[in-house]
Amino acid sequence: MSAPGTVELPAARHHFSLAPGRPVVMGIVNTNPGSFSDTVHLASLDAQLERAMTLVGEGAGIIDVGTDSGVAYGPSVPLDEQVAAAVPLVEALVAEDVPVSIDTPYAEVARATLEAGACMINDVSGLADLEIARLCAAHDAALVILHTRVGHKQEAFLHFDDVVADIEDLFEERTAMAVAEGLDRSRVVLDPGLGYSKHPADDVALLRAYDTFIARGLAILTGASRKLYSGVITGAPPTDRLPETLATVAAVRRAPGFVRVHDVGAVRAYVDAAVAADART
Amino acid sequence: MSTPDPASRDPHRSRTVPPGPTVHPAGTAVAAATLARDVAADPEALGRLLADVEPLRHDADAVVVTDADAEVVRFLAVLAVLEERAPMPAFDPDDPDMKWYAPKGVEAIPNPPTIVSGPGAAAGDA
Numbered sequence: 001m002s003a004p005g006t007v008e009l010p011a012a013r014h015h016f017s018l019a020p021g022r023p024v025v026m027g028i029v030n031t032n033p034g035s036f037s038d039t040v041h042l043a044s045l046d047a048q049l050e051r052a053m054t055l056v057g058e059g060a061g062i063i064d065v066g067t068d069s070g071v072a073y074g075p076s077v078p079l080d081e082q083v084a085a086a087v088p089l090v091e092a093l094v095a096e097d098v099p100v101s102i103d104t105p106y107a108e109v110a111r112a113t114l115e116a117g118a119c120m121i122n123d124v125s126g127l128a129d130l131e132i133a134r135l136c137a138a139h140d141a142a143l144v145i146l147h148t149r150v151g152h153k154q155e156a157f158l159h160f161d162d163v164v165a166d167i168e169d170l171f172e173e174r175t176a177m178a179v180a181e182g183l184d185r186s187r188v189v190l191d192p193g194l195g196y197s198k199h200p201a202d203d204v205a206l207l208r209a210y211d212t213f214i215a216r217g218l219a220i221l222t223g224a225s226r227k228l229y230s231g232v233i234t235g236a237p238p239t240d241r242l243p244e245t246l247a248t249v250a251a252v253r254r255a256p257g258f259v260r261v262h263d264v265g266a267v268r269a270y271v272d273a274a275v276a277a278d279a280r281t
Numbered sequence: 282m283s284t285p286d287p288a289s290r291d292p293h294r295s296r297t298v299p300p301g302p303t304v305h306p307a308g309t310a311v312a313a314a315t316l317a318r319d320v321a322a323d324p325e326a327l328g329r330l331l332a333d334v335e336p337l338r339h340d341a342d343a344v345v346v347t348d349a350d351a352e353v354v355r356f357l358a359v360l361a362v363l364e365e366r367a368p369m370p371a372f373d374p375d376d377p378d379m380k381w382y383a384p385k386g387v388e389a390i391p392n393p394p395t396i397v398s399g400p401g402a403a404a405g406d407a
Contacts, residue, residue, distance in 0.1 A: 157374060200372045207363050232372045233362050234355040242324060243352040246331050247359035266324035273332030281336075 007256040009219045010187060011142035012119035014099045016061075018219050018256035022275055023249070025268050026101065026221070026260040027055030030066040031085035032077045045085075049092050056098055059268030064122055064260055065089055065113070066103040068152075076152075083112045090116040101144070105152045107131035114139040120189070122221070122260075124196070125152050127174040130181050137182035144221050145174045147193035156197050163202040164209040167192050171216065189257065191221040194248070200229035207251050220257035224248040224267075246270050300366070301357055302334070302343035306350045315343040331356050338364075 002008075002017060009016040016024060029042065029052045042048045052063045067082035077085075086102065086109060093100045094117030102113040105125030110132050114121070120142040123132050127145050136143040147167045150156045160166050175188050192206045192213055213220055230244030231237065242263050249259050249267055253274060261267045305311060307319050316333060320326035327349055334353055337343040338360055345353055361367035 201369050204362060204369050208365070229369075230359050232370055233359050236355060242327065243331065243356040244359050246328060247356045247363070250331075250335055250356075250360060251363045263324055266328040268328070269325035270328035270332045273329040274335065277332060277336060 005214075005256055007217065007219045008186065009142055009189065010140065010184075011099065012114075012117070012140050014119045016099075016219070018258075020214075020254050020256050021278055023222075023253060023255070023257055023259045023271060024061035025059055025264050025271065026062050026064050026258045027052065027058075027060030027264045028064050028066065028103075028225070028260060028262055029055070029089070030069065031089060032066070032068060032082070045088050045092070048089050052089070052093055052098065053096065055264045056096075058265035059272075060264045062099040062101055062120070062258065063093055064101040064103050065093075065118075067109055068104065068106070079106055079108045082106070082109050086113050087116045090118050094118075101142075105129065105132075107135060110135050114141055120144065122146070122191075124148070126170060126193070127178060128152075130177060133178040133181040133183050136178075136187065137184075140187070142187045142189055142219075143178055143183055144189040144191050145171065145178065146191040146196060146221075147171070148196035150197040157199040158197050160198070160202055163198060163205050164212060167206060168212065171213070175218075185218070189219040189221050190216060191223065194223050195227050195229070200232045203227065203229035207248070210252055210255055214255050220252070220255040221260060222248070222252045222255065222257070223260045224252065225261040225263070242266055250274070300339065300341040301361065302337045302340055302345050304345045304347070304350045304353045304357070307346060307348035309346055311344050311346060313344065314346045315340070317346040319348040321348065327352060335360070 003019040005020040007018040009018055018024065029048050031048055042051050055063060065086055067086045068077045090100050090113050100118045101120035101122045102110060102118045103122045103124060104110055105123055105128060107129050110121045114135055121132055121136055122144040124146050126148045127133060133143060147170050149158055171190050175185065178188055179185050190213060194203050225245050226238045226241040227248060230241055230248060234244055236244060245261055245263055249270060252259065259267060315337060318330055320330050330347060330349060334345060334356065338357055347353060362369050
């Protein structure tokens with residue numbers, strides 16, 4: 001029997017039973033350089049696959065493959081290069097029965113990687129292109145709807161009168177749009193978009209409001225890794241924010257869903273120990 | 282705009298985040314430690330340690346002794362802000378002390394992404 005509050009998420013040939021307090025750890029492998037917190041660029045397919053399998057060994061329950069960093073350090077990687085880099089990695093991971101998510105706002109990348117066996121599209125544009133929803137529906141895949149109010153590869157500290165209300169509005173609107181395109185609501189995953197177009201104080205506000213998002217009854221994805229807001233609190237630089245990442249995970253652990261992190265082993269160890277502590281109390 | 286004092290947000294200079302446990306470096310002589318454990322720079326051991334520290338975060342009588350004292354304080358500092366027990370520090374993106382935040386020179390678009398649909402919609406238009 002599932003624990004109370006468990007969310008069932010079908011995702012192509014995978015199925016996640018997402019219990020509160022036990023988030024699935026999502027590991028990150030980027031096929032192209034640019035992420036603000038990547039310390040090593042994995043240039044070859046072999047290196048990317050080795051990294052992904054290492055993360056699985058450390059406890060990742062799904063691998064999020066990034067094909068074009070969302071930060072604005074450089075121009076976008078051409079779409080054909082994104083596809084060419086991602087598809088072989090997806091195929092190799094699928095052959096190992098590893099669930100694969102694709103971090104992309106591009107329908108062309110989503111189409112190719114879903115055909116290669118990806119089970120989830122992590123649409124970091126907030127569903128700017130409805131073709132993404134149609135593709136997920138056609139492949140019975142899960143779709144992550146992320147809250148942002150700027151376009152891909154654009155950074156901003158926008159002013160929100162009420163950031164939580166804005167997130168709720170976007171979740172309501174974009175979920176309805178995805179369903180209208182044929183996607184079953186149960187396949188929608190919501191990401192409040194920590195650090196996306198938000199001032200660090202807005203990130204704190206949204207983290208304090210997680211129960212509001214949980215009440216929607218859908219899976220929640222939190223990009224918890226090395227976030228700016230936490231660096232503002234402690235002064236730590238992006239590549240040295242493991243305690244900050246773990247604090248973010250602590251704050252969202254009650255949400256049934258996923259935590260997307262670079263430090264998979266440490267986060268898995270934290271979650272397992274916290275679950276064990278829950279059982280003792 | 283004010284320029285934040287780097288020391289004011291450096292938890293290494295403060296061993297407590299009130300109200301919460303007192304955190305000491307390894308080797309500190311204390312009468313009784315609530316939790317004493319070294320992690321020897323092992324990330325997974327740090328994860329387990331912080332999971333055990335978390336339930337102590339409201340306990341001003343708790344004493345933690347560890348070689349990861351700075352990391353414990355940083356963890357507690359973030360939780361204290363999220364739980365409204367400590368104020369969120371001011372943030373100025375132009376603050377030169379925020380060396381790790383490099384402005385990218387990209388203009389914000391104060392509108393939602395454009396919704397595009399239909400077979401003619403080009404990927405990446407938004």
